Amino acid sequence: MTFNLTMMPTTLDAGHLGLALLAVVLLILWLVKGNSAANTDTKAQPAAAPAPTAKPKVESTPKPESTAASKPAAQAAVQLKEITPDTALQLLSLLQQEARFVDFVREDLGSFSDADIGAAARVVHEGSQKALNSYFTLEPVRSEDEESRITLAEGFNAHEVRLTGNVVGKAPFTGTLVHRGWKVTEVKLPKLAAGHDTRIIAPAEVEL
Amino acid sequence: MNTENPGTDDLSVEQQDAAGSASRYAVGIDLGTTHCVLSFVDLQDEDAQPDDGPRLEVMPIPQLLAPGTIDEKWQLPSFLYQAHESEISVDDLALPWSQAPVIVGTLARDLGGKTPIRLVSSAKSWLCHGDVDRHSAFLPLNSPEEVPRVSPLDATGLYLDHLREAWDYWHPETPLSEQDVTLTVPASFDPAARELTAQAAGKAGFRHLTLLEEPQAAVYSWIEASNGAWRDQVGVGDIILVVDIGGGTSDFSLVAVTEDDGNLLLNRVAVGDHILLGGDNMDLALAYRLKAKLAQQGTQLQPWQIQGITHGCRDAKEALLADSELAAVPITVPSRGSKLLGGTLRTELTREEVQQTLVDGFFPQVSISEHPAQQTRSALARMGLPYAQDAGISRHLAAFLSRQHAAASELFDTDTTNDDGEAFIRPTRVLFNGGVFKAPLLADRMMSIINGWLRDAGSPEATLLPGLDLDLAVARGSAYYGSVRRGQGVRIRGGIASAYYVGIESSMPAIPGMEPPLEALCVAPFGMEEGSEVEVPGMEFGLVVGAPVRFRFFGSTIRRDDEAGVLLDYWEPQELEELPEVQAVLPVEGRTPGDVIAVRLASRVTEVGTLRLEAIALEGGQRWQVELDVREGQ
Numbered sequence: 001m002t003f004n005l006t007m008m009p010t011t012l013d014a015g016h017l018g019l020a021l022l023a024v025v026l027l028i029l030w031l032v033k034g035n036s037a038a039n040t041d042t043k044a045q046p047a048a049a050p051a052p053t054a055k056p057k058v059e060s061t062p063k064p065e066s067t068a069a070s071k072p073a074a075q076a077a078v079q080l081k082e083i084t085p086d087t088a089l090q091l092l093s094l095l096q097q098e099a100r101f102v103d104f105v106r107e108d109l110g111s112f113s114d115a116d117i118g119a120a121a122r123v124v125h126e127g128s129q130k131a132l133n134s135y136f137t138l139e140p141v142r143s144e145d146e147e148s149r150i151t152l153a154e155g156f157n158a159h160e161v162r163l164t165g166n167v168v169g170k171a172p173f174t175g176t177l178v179h180r181g182w183k184v185t186e187v188k189l190p191k192l193a194a195g196h197d198t199r200i201i202a203p204a205e206v207e208l
Numbered sequence: 209m210n211t212e213n214p215g216t217d218d219l220s221v222e223q224q225d226a227a228g229s230a231s232r233y234a235v236g237i238d239l240g241t242t243h244c245v246l247s248f249v250d251l252q253d254e255d256a257q258p259d260d261g262p263r264l265e266v267m268p269i270p271q272l273l274a275p276g277t278i279d280e281k282w283q284l285p286s287f288l289y290q291a292h293e294s295e296i297s298v299d300d301l302a303l304p305w306s307q308a309p310v311i312v313g314t315l316a317r318d319l320g321g322k323t324p325i326r327l328v329s330s331a332k333s334w335l336c337h338g339d340v341d342r343h344s345a346f347l348p349l350n351s352p353e354e355v356p357r358v359s360p361l362d363a364t365g366l367y368l369d370h371l372r373e374a375w376d377y378w379h380p381e382t383p384l385s386e387q388d389v390t391l392t393v394p395a396s397f398d399p400a401a402r403e404l405t406a407q408a409a410g411k412a413g414f415r416h417l418t419l420l421e422e423p424q425a426a427v428y429s430w431i432e433a434s435n436g437a438w439r440d441q442v443g444v445g446d447i448i449l450v451v452d453i454g455g456g457t458s459d460f461s462l463v464a465v466t467e468d469d470g471n472l473l474l475n476r477v478a479v480g481d482h483i484l485l486g487g488d489n490m491d492l493a494l495a496y497r498l499k500a501k502l503a504q505q506g507t508q509l510q511p512w513q514i515q516g517i518t519h520g521c522r523d524a525k526e527a528l529l530a531d532s533e534l535a536a537v538p539i540t541v542p543s544r545g546s547k548l549l550g551g552t553l554r555t556e557l558t559r560e561e562v563q564q565t566l567v568d569g570f571f572p573q574v575s576i577s578e579h580p581a582q583q584t585r586s587a588l589a590r591m592g593l594p595y596a597q598d599a600g601i602s603r604h605l606a607a608f609l610s611r612q613h614a615a616a617s618e619l620f621d622t623d624t625t626n627d628d629g630e631a632f633i634r635p636t637r638v639l640f641n642g643g644v645f646k647a648p649l650l651a652d653r654m655m656s657i658i659n660g661w662l663r664d665a666g667s668p669e670a671t672l673l674p675g676l677d678l679d680l681a682v683a684r685g686s687a688y689y690g691s692v693r694r695g696q697g698v699r700i701r702g703g704i705a706s707a708y709y710v711g712i713e714s715s716m717p718a719i720p721g722m723e724p725p726l727e728a729l730c731v732a733p734f735g736m737e738e739g740s741e742v743e744v745p746g747m748e749f750g751l752v753v754g755a756p757v758r759f760r761f762f763g764s765t766i767r768r769d770d771e772a773g774v775l776l777d778y779w780e781p782q783e784l785e786e787l788p789e790v791q792a793v794l795p796v797e798g799r800t801p802g803d804v805i806a807v808r809l810a811s812r813v814t815e816v817g818t819l820r821l822e823a824i825a826l827e828g829g830q831r832w833q834v835e836l837d838v839r840e841g842q
Contacts (some may be wrong), residue, residue: 090277097274103548112549119554123542126523191287194298196276207322 089198090189093134096202099127135189141181150177212714223598231388233379234262234694236425237371237391238403238684239364241332242455242488243283244269245683248387249691262691264432264684269374275300280638281314284370288328288363289316290348290356297635305377308570313369313698321515325351330456331363332486333593335408336394336401339787344838349592361408368412385413388694390686395421395479395705398763399819400785400836403572406818414667415492418693419817420686423450424476425462426641428678429685435773439472441673442637445620448474449635449652451605452682453642458483458601462606462633463700464616475704478633479617479765481607481785485596487644490566494521497565498539498555506684513553516541523567524557528649535559549740552650564732571653572600576632576661602657609633609661611766611782618768634667634808639676646678703735704813707767709784711760712747726760727778728784732811734768741812745773748808751823754801756793758838763787773813791838809834 104124109117125163132138141160144150152161154171160181163173192198232252238245246269249262269282275296289311301308311319320327328347335342337360345357358366375384391414410415420428431438442448444797448463460480466473468812495518501507509517520539527537536558543551551604552566580598598604613631638658646653651672659669677684692699709728731744751757762784770776776784807823809830814820821834 059394100542103546107547107549109549115551115554116552118543119552120548121550122538122554123552126540158640176612190273190277191270191280191304193276193278193300193302195297195302 022035086192086198087189089201091135091190093198093201094131094190095128098131099124101128102201119188135187136184138182138187139185142177144177144179144180146177147173149176214442231386232382233387234390234687234690235375235384235387236390236392236420236683236690237368238422238425238680238683238686239332239367240286240454240682241457241486242286244286244367244371245283246375247680247683247687249687251459251691251694262432262686262688266680266683267370267375269313270304270377271302271370271374272301272308272311272315274315274318276302278303283403284313284367285317286312286329286331286367287316288312288331288358289319289323290326290328290358291319292326295371303373305373310366312366323804324348324416326355328358328363329684330593331360331367334360335364335404336397336482338398338400340467342400347690361404361411364405364408365411368409368414370413372414375526386413388416388690389414390418390420390422390425390690390693392422392682392686394457394482395461395476396459396482398402398482399708400788403651403836404820406816418690419818420689421461421476421479421702422454422682423452423459423479423641424463424702425682425685426450426452426639426691427463427474427685427700428688428692429641429681430639430673430676432684432688433677442472444472446614446636447477447633448637448639449609449658449670450639450641451638451645453601453644454486455488455643456484456486458485458596460605461705462612462615462635464496464619465682466640470536472698474623474698474700475619476526476700476705477619478608479705480604480611481614481765483595483596483604484599485599485604487642489595489599490570490644491518491522491525493565493569494518494525494557494562497561498557501561502553502555503698506555509553512544513541514808516553517555521557525562526647528557528559528562529566529649532649535563553659567649567653570599571602571650571657573657573660574600574606576603576606576664578603578632579610580604602654605658606661609635614766630665632661632665632706634662635670636668637673638670639673639679641648641676641678643678664740679741703737703740704732704819705734706763706765707770708732708733708787708811708819709762709764709776710790710809712775713760725777728762728779729809729810730772730774730776731821732813732825733770734764736811736813738813738817739815741810742772742808744811747773747775748826749823750804751792751794752808753794753799753803753805756791758789758791759834761787761790762835788836789838790821790834790836792834793834795831807832 092102096103100120100123104120106122142150151169152163152173153174156171156173160183164178165175175182216718229773233247233248233250235248238247246267246706248267251262266282268282268514269284270278271284273279273386291311296311298307301311315459317329318325320329325348330349330519330754334340334347336637340346340360342360345359345362347358347360347363347686348355351357372384391405393402397405406417427448431689434441441809442465444465444467446465448465450463452459452460452461458480459482461476462478464475464477466475495514498517498521499514502509517539520541524539528534538556540555541553542548543553545551580596580600596604610630610745611633613633615633635658638655640654645654655670657673662669662734688697689699691697695756707730709730712727714727729744729747733742736742749757762829764770764779764784766783767779792807799805806826808826810822810824812820812822819836821836822834823832823834824830
């Protein structure tokens with residue numbers, strides 16, 4: 001294999017696509033965890049006095065989080081968030097169903113031509129796009145053009161913007177916007193039945 | 209007549225309190241061939257200003273997307289899947305309100321893609337198919353014996369059950385059975401199919417029901433979306449042509465605009481035939497075109513790959529039709545196994561293929577005088593749905609406009625005959641509905657064909673009425689209709705869009721080898737309004753107690769002037785369309801079997817919107833219902 005570090009990719013190839021997807025998936029997982037952990041906390045509150053909400057039946061519905069909610073409650077003082085694998089597994093399952101994500105990543109690309117990889121990449125790309133659009137509302141963190149100069153005022157949100165390079169002095173900081181960032185403004189994952197085994201990302205299929 | 213317990217099926221939907229007082233919401237349900245949508249208006253919305261139009265919402269419908277996965281969607285696919293007992297774990301079928309007794313919606317459609325023998329689809333088309341007993345459980349058709357069967361009526365009821373449960377989940381204080389529900393049916397549904405739809409709704413627990421024709425619902429949706437501006441978009445003398453192409457059916461209607469006391473009035477003056485031809489046919493046509501192309505290149509497709517290609521064609525078609533710069537869109541069908549690379553099939557759909565297959569195939573540029581070939585059904589045809597044999601939607605439309613050339617002549621003086629002597633009604637406005645018209649290319653093509661006809665006839669071109677949400681308009685329009693029924697707002701006048709006749713064998717000396725000539729007695733005149741009733745004068749029948757009597761039954765969307773009691777001894781073949789037979793049975797209770805009772809016929813259009821035929825005893829005035837859908841073995 002030859003390496004040419006000066007070459008810039010002109011098209012979206014399968015390798016980069018996979019990397020990008022992985023990055024997005026990890027980002028989403030992280031965000032989802034933030035959300036669902038917050039949710040389970042509120043869910044863990046005593047449900048003795050049912051508030052007159054729009055859908056009071058929700059309490060009677062077994063929620064996937066509720067089984068897991070008892071564990072982290074005991075360790076509320078710990079700094080790290082306890083992550084239940086259910087939502088991660090669910091997302092993996094959705095990406096596998098819609099985009100054949102696991103199939104693709106688990107495959108050895110070595111022996112295949114770019115045409116073959118390209119054909120498979122389309123499947124992964126179309127499906128992942130569909131999944132992302134269905135379950136997440138994404139928007140860039142910064143609306144400015146990349147490679148343009150921007151200024152960060154004092155008190156900017158360090159979660160949203162990461163400083164790199166010559167990080168010295170005090171805000172306001174002026175620098176080049178390298179990546180616009182992504183943030184999820186809305187997550188709308190499907191609900192799971194209580195008895196559903198999330199570890200089965202894709203069931204084996206037997207045709208009779 | 210239902211001999212065991214006459215009329216029980218109908219009681220539930222007849223319990224209409226005219227004011228519908230308890231209902232807080234006006235609910236509209238689009239019960240489509242391929243999708244159902246539910247929309248609603250809060251009639252007691254406290255924030256609403258008096259001048260505002262009603263605020264419409266579409267209900268998200270929780271449903272299974274995959275085993276154990278529940279999500280909300282605007283549309284509930286109208287599919288039912290009869291899972292094998294060891295196919296899916298019961299735990300994976302939980303819905304927010306209960307365990308699903310059967311699988312309907314997205315999961316049903318997806319599972320059915322791989323196991324078609326357990327899938328029930330197109331129940332609505334079966335509901336208006338007169339050659340089968342629609343109460344008997346025969347779906348899925350041609351499946352192995354151990355697969356449980358349901359009737360088209362039951363399947364429809366299960367979709368409505370799901371919608372009712374979803375509603376009650378979101379609105380536990382105001383159950384759907386207590387709300388005013390408007391259910392849409394194709395304008396071309398015959399009286400029996402309407403009656404069956406009402407029965408299915410009654411069984412599903414809907415107690416305040418009204419039926420509304422789908423193209424009318426589209427017009428209501430346009431009125432609602434225009435925010436009052438619709439009065440600027442049409443004027444007196446306009447004729448609105450509604451072209452509604454759904455997933456499985458195409459439906460046409462004509463609405464004429466008149467004036468009364470300075471207010472614009474809308475009159476639905478004509479509806480078209482039931483045409484089983486829609487958007488799904490188009491995707492399938494493209495898939496088979498690609499299959500042929502691949503076969504030429506030496507690749508034979510497996511059945512499961514055709515399904516993948518059909519899916520791919522749907523997206524590719526939309527991309528190609530939306531962007532005129534695109535020359536081709538690649539379509540990939542992933543392998544079935546876990547090895548994605550190498551096994552993935554790749555082909556492409558080109559602009560030319562879409563143009564030839566869809567645009568020229570389904571919307572051919574034809575003259576107004578080119579009509580679909582008459583369907584002659586072979587007696588040996590396998591039992592199945594009567595799909596349209598001519599895919600040319602423009603030919604079906606030309607036939608409709610020609611046949612209905614006189615539809616508006618009572619309302620205004622219109623010249624409908626052109627120089628060649630071709631008579632057809634000239635629409636001045638066009639309203640499109642259905643997902644097919646999301647493609648601007650197809651909408652433009654349809655408009656250019658219609659305007660071509662108008663130009664050739666020396667008439668001004670028609671304009672397109674804007675502003676419909678093509679997927680949700682029917683549901684939204686029916687909810688809006690539910691709210692205008694209660695208060696102010698424009699209502700489309702119409703009544704029944706067909707006159708109905710029973711066949712009478714004329715009494716004359718028998719001639720060997722000749723059937724006695726048939727006469728047609730008009731029992732329900734064209735345009736009868738909801739809630740009205742006519743008795744058929746002149747003709748008396750002797751019904752034998754306990755013995756069913758069947759009548760041939762006919763409908764005509766063209767003969768507008770026949771009063772009840774008119775006896776036709778001659779008609780043009782295209783004037784009267786034969787419908788499934790109707791049957792009268794006088795129950796034995798309290799009478800001697802074999803007695804003959806003299807009756808007269810009467811017809812009534814119920815508040816629900818269904819047609820009732822009744823036999824009334826000349827002595828005593830007792831009434832019996834004449835069944836519009838005759839069940840086998842009765």
